Amino acid sequence: MTKTNKGFDLDMQPSSLRILLWDIDGTLMRSTRAGSFKDYTIPMLEEVFGTAGRLPEMKVSGMTDLQIVGEALKHEGFTHEHIRERVHELRESYMRAMRKFTGNGEEVFQLLPGVREALHAVHDHPRYQSALVTGNIEPAAWLKMEILGLSEFFTLPGAFGDESHDRRDLPGLAAERIRRHLQMDLAPEQFIVIGDTPNDIECAKHFGARSLAVDTGRFYTTQDLVICEPDALLADFSDLSLFLRTLANL
Numbered sequence: 001m002t003k004t005n006k007g008f009d010l011d012m013q014p015s016s017l018r019i020l021l022w023d024i025d026g027t028l029m030r031s032t033r034a035g036s037f038k039d040y041t042i043p044m045l046e047e048v049f050g051t052a053g054r055l056p057e058m059k060v061s062g063m064t065d066l067q068i069v070g071e072a073l074k075h076e077g078f079t080h081e082h083i084r085e086r087v088h089e090l091r092e093s094y095m096r097a098m099r100k101f102t103g104n105g106e107e108v109f110q111l112l113p114g115v116r117e118a119l120h121a122v123h124d125h126p127r128y129q130s131a132l133v134t135g136n137i138e139p140a141a142w143l144k145m146e147i148l149g150l151s152e153f154f155t156l157p158g159a160f161g162d163e164s165h166d167r168r169d170l171p172g173l174a175a176e177r178i179r180r181h182l183q184m185d186l187a188p189e190q191f192i193v194i195g196d197t198p199n200d201i202e203c204a205k206h207f208g209a210r211s212l213a214v215d216t217g218r219f220y221t222t223q224d225l226v227i228c229e230p231d232a233l234l235a236d237f238s239d240l241s242l243f244l245r246t247l248a249n250l
């Protein structure tokens with residue numbers, strides 16, 4: 001199939017395109033050691049705000065990084081505005097801590113089953129294009145993709161965890177950028193959010209996108225996902241043809 005420089009097949013009708021909005025943690029990859037996220041985010045918060053607040057005892061899966069910081073510090077007198085004002089400093093400190101964490105020579109992240117093959121297959125398929133919609137701050141998201149060798153698959157602009165403390169805002173932000181980038185008027189139902197937590201399903205519904213839940217997260221059960229009524233649910237991506245058949249029906 002010939003793709004244009006924007007990646008789409010020239011003969012493809014815009015209405016048959018589907019944009020895949022991928023979550024990262026628990027969906028594409030996980031930390032080799034559970035809970036290691038806090039190893040670099042606790043010192044980062046202490047550096048920027050002088051305290052990590054409630055972060056040590058929080059369950060953070062599915063939250064955006066800004067939301068995590070907000071929740072961790074809300075009883076310490078920091079509002080969302082205080083945090084937003086220091087988002088630049090937060091980003092710098094976060095990346096310093098993360099580079100130290102990822103640069104120690106150990107394998108700190110691992111790909112989940114079938115992920116590379118799944119991303120490859122949709123990348124080569126004229127009906128699909130991929131973007132990141134993740135709770136990670138943008139530079140952290142791209143560092144993870146670089147370490148895992150996945151950056152090339154995300155050809156469209158996405159939305160990130162330093163843009164909102166509410167994940168429900170992210171699909172709309174990404175969609176706006178993607179429509180502008182492609183110069184195409186894409187309907188919400190042409191977007192498919194792929195993620196491992198109730199918040200991924202919620203943010204898809206909020207925007208009017210489809211959702212494909214994947215049961216590879218560490219912190220939620222299959223039942224937790226089922227009650228949120230995703231449009232589809234897979235155990236993981238290890239069965240490539242099942243993944244492609246599932247997408248074809250969304």
Ligand SMILES: [Mg+2]
Pocket residue numbers: 023024025026027061062195196197217
């Ligand atoms: Mg996740």
